[in-house]
Structure formats: C-alpha cells, structure tokens
Amino acid sequence: MAIRTTSASALHLGVLSADVATPPAHFATRPSRQHLVDTMIMAQLLDGRIAIITGAVTGIGRAIAVEYLKHGAKVAVNYFPDDKSTSQFQELQQEVGESAPLIAVAGDITKPETGQELVRKTVEKWGRVDIFVSNAGVCEFADFLTISPDLVDFTIKTNLNGAFFAVQAGAQQMARQEPKGGSIIGISSISALVGGAGQTHYTPTKAGVLSLMQSTACALGKHNIRCNALLPGTIRTQLNDEDMADPEKKKYMEGRIPLGRLGKTQDLAGPAVFLGSDLAQYVSGAQLLVDGGLFVNLQ
16 A cells, blocks of 8 residues: 555545555455554654643653654653753654754743743744643652642642643643644643542642643633643653552552553553644543553452
C-alpha cells in the first residue's frame, strides 16, 4: 500500500486518502495494529500546529513533546529554571535533533506571569497557539496528620493555581488570534476520581484540573476552543520512581491493572495527539482515562 497523503487534512470520516494497489494474497484484510500506527504517524495529525507544553522536559510532558514533533507540530516547552531542568531540555533537544522546531521557555509555573511569558515567546516565534497542554505538576507523598503547610501550599500552587493561570494565558491568545480557536489539554489524574491515603493534598488538585477543563470547555466554546482532561493511571515517571522501586508494591499495582503492566509515559502521547488534532474537533469537556483499565477493576 503506497500512502501518498502526509497531512491531517487527508483524514475525513476515519478514511485515509491513499493510492491503493491490489494487495498481495498474503496481505490480511484487517491491517495490523503496527501498520495502522505507522500510517497515522505518516499522516502527521498535527502538521503545522503550534503547541505549548508545560513541565515538558521529563515524564509525560516530554513524551507528548516528542510525539507532537513526530506529528508535525512546532513545540514550545516550559520547565523550571534550574540547572537540572536546563540539562534535561538539552537532552531532549539532542534526542529530537537540533533542526527540530522546538523552543524552551524556562519559568516557575507557580507564578502567573510564567504562562504569559510562555505564550508571548511562542507567538513571537511562530505567530499563534493551536494547542496548550497543562502538564506541570508535583506529587510528594505525605501523611495527612503530619503534612506540613508548606507542602500543601506548594502542591496547590503548582498543580492547580499554576494550571489555572497557564491555561488562562493560552486561552487568551486563542481567543484573540485569527482564526480563533485551539485545543487545551489538562493533565489531570485517576486521582481526581479516587482517594489516596498519602495524597490528601494531591488528589484535590487533580480533581481541580479536571473541573477546570470542564468549566473552561463551557466558557471557551464560543471562541472555538476545546478543553479536555487526560487522566493517567499509574505511570512510571520521576514522580513515583521511588514508590515503585518496592517490588511488592509494583507487583500489587500490576496485579490490579487488567492490562497487566504499569503505564509508560508514551502511553499518554497518543491520546494527547488525538485531543490536539482535528480527529477530536467535536470533543470538549471530556475526561479520558489512560490507566490500563485500573479504574474499573473492582476485584
């Protein structure tokens, strides 16, 4: 099968425009999963889109940034302004290549001005913002009876307040640019829907991100802005490496997940591409669990 089309505009009603030769006898009538994945990547679902991702030099944010670049997007990433994060951005740049359309805007996401600066520099470079992914977050486990006010305050400022003001900055740009519109994706968590004994300060912030996406979907629809939440399950990232280093706990978590494994950061990349693309042009206010079936498994 010779695929000629390389942009998302060729996708219509789930059909990919292609030059189709008579398939050989051994070619299965149902394409393999890998063939479909390869075809979608060739299609570049985000061709020419301008994307911003906060907290994007590690974990889920980094995986989304790499996948967005593969799909033809131009990407601006935010990270905390310290030496470690700067080094992580340099590693990301090396991975995707120096010629990749990737820029970095360092800044503390807890400060409202960081989102404004991130948007300003992105627009200065590429003219508009089509996709805004609010991903930056922290998760430090703590006992409810002894947790410090400083940790509670820092978690709320980063995960909820930071998301609010960054999303607001992205939405303001999307509402004033021509043509108006865009896609906003909030990285929430399965923790928005369930409790966690060591996460009493964390789960409310992720529930807040989910609620923020629902309310902004209502507020911004008139500007052709779609807002949706991704809810990761147990994903191996730098935030839980120490917790998952316990082999018994890792085995227990894997046993609760119907798909039988912990999530990888790349598992969030595909759903983030979908929500940022025209394939999701009528999807707004939605919550998409990416958890291997964990949430629905009561056994």
